Amino acid sequence: MQKQNMTWGEALRVYLKPKVLAMFFLGFSAGLPLLLVFSTLTAWLRDYGVSRTAIGFFAWVGITFSIKVLWAPVIDYLKIPLLTRVMGKRRSWMITAQIGVALGLLGMASVNPQLALTQVAILAVVVAFCSASQDVVIDAYRIESVDRNLQGAMAANYVFGYRIALLVAGAGALYVAELANWSVAYATMAALMGVGVITTLLISEPDHAKVKAMAEEFQHEWVDRMLGSGQHSRIWEWFVRAVACPFIEFFQRNGRFALVLLLFIGVYRLSDIAMGVMANPFYLDLGFSKSDIAQITKVFGFFFTIFGSFLGGLLVVRFGIMRPLILGAAMVAATNLLFAHLANIGPDKTWLALVISADNVSAGLSNAVFIAYLSSLANQAYTATQYALFSSLMTLPGKFISGFSGIVVDAQGYNLFFTYAAIIGVPAILLAVYLWWRSRREEALAKEAAPG
Incomplete structure (x- = not known):
């Protein structure tokens, strides 16, 4: 789009x-x-x-x-x-x-x-x-x-x-x-x-009427394929229709490219989630007071998150999903470099406010755009199941990697930790660019194939 x-x-x-x-x-x-x-x-x-x-x-x-x-x-x-x-x-x-x-x-x-x-x-x-x-x-x-x-x-x-x-x-x-x-x-x-x-x-x-008819036809086909056309258990039939078909439909619709999509979903928020668990310890270790942290990162940051979210939604409406998706990935990775710079500066409240404003705008924007992108991947016949898969997958790798964040900080300090957090955001940027290029190519091919 x-x-x-x-x-x-x-x-x-x-x-x-x-x-x-x-x-x-x-x-x-x-x-x-x-x-x-x-x-x-x-x-x-x-x-x-x-x-x-x-x-x-x-x-x-x-x-x-x-x-x-x-x-x-x-x-x-x-x-x-x-x-x-x-x-x-x-x-x-x-x-x-x-x-x-x-x-x-x-x-x-x-x-x-x-x-x-x-x-x-x-x-x-x-x-x-x-x-x-x-x-x-x-x-x-x-x-x-x-x-x-x-x-x-x-x-x-x-x-x-x-x-x-x-x-x-x-x-x-x-x-x-x-x-x-x-x-x-x-x-x-x-x-x-x-x-x-x-x-x-x-x-x-x-309105579910149109997608319901399509889903029933698809489910009936796969019930026959997996269980045969004769009599079979109602429990197994329910399992095929409700559990298997949403995943079968996603992979059948996207083919091997489904693996690229799932990889992209898994890495898009890596840079954001990986640094999150170390944020508050970083502020305290740098020398900020608890009141500074509350006022700047929570209250001040809240409004910039909301602004970023609305900006992300506006960009999707105005330009489509793909270009804002690239922008969000790049902004999230880049703001980790600002945290690395803050680690060198020390407890400067002006710099903290600048870093927090940039970080929260990028987080709000990327989150709104990414939710819109995940929504576009789901088939409306199986919306709940497919989107639940996507939303679970988008946080799992980041949560796993964030478990090692304390080890990196203890071994190499906050400066290198945030630099590494920025670097692990690069695959998301490259994949977002690839997905944008692929969508442009598909649109061009569709126009060439259109009659007249």
Whole structure:
């Protein structure tokens, strides 16, 4: 997808479209539960005197978000009795997940961790599971509800709502807990899930009629191929239709090039994620105070992340996906060199503000553009499953490599660490350029083959 026939004014007005606006509220609903089962939860547990050893085990709750691809086929294929008929395929799953999150948070609000820590852990897993399920279905809805050229704007509004929710669930929950108590804080967060519920009731269900017919034909073909045309187990038939077919369709549609796409997905955010775990230790070791870090990297940086997200969405609407995708990869790698330079300068707050502004703009822009690109890869017949695969793959390599970041810093210092982080972003830039060249070539060949 290349340049769009839109002026800058028309591109900006895209953000006022009802479905694009709705993504802000759905992003808020998606982001709200995250910290409530992570850093906010650990603050609550420590405040109640729970041991650090026990708190450490709660990190395992986060595994739920990394394995959501395992039950995404169920969300893609299974109907909820009565509710799906009334609300539709996506909205029924969306509201079920949102209510599940709210009930889980209310359950946590009613439990004392000092007396029932196991119950808190179980409820945290319930909230994480429902939250991850909500992520899957909101991603599917976002892809299916608008044309591909609007995906950047949809992603930008989603990121905006998500970031606001992180502030509410982080600083907001701590503030309420300070004024009242933790039970009131979690009950308040449960009530705020009503934002997502109301939005789900107001939005319209995407039209699945065309893709449903195509999917059924494709599934029937592969059921016959894999299980034969005779009688076979309904469980195995469900497995082929719901689990196997989304992956078969992706590889059949893209051929061997699918491996290049998956490689690109895996490396695009390597440079960004690899340095992330060392960011706060870097600021402290350099000599910045905790208040400096909070004010510059969190509050000041927040607004630049939002700006980057909106800029990324605007560029996708105006120029298509591929060129902004290259720009995002290059910016993310380049900002690591700014961190390397900061390591030489020392605790200069002006330079920290410059580096943070550049880093957060590049992160927001690249994230919005990359989400739009991943959305363009998914077949709408299997949106939830295929996008869950992509979103899981895009963070896994980076998380693995980031585990070695402390070893590199201890051995060679921050300057070389951030330089290495920039270098490992080069493959993403080269692959993005290759994908852009390939898309241009395919467009040229299509024009030559067109009659007249």
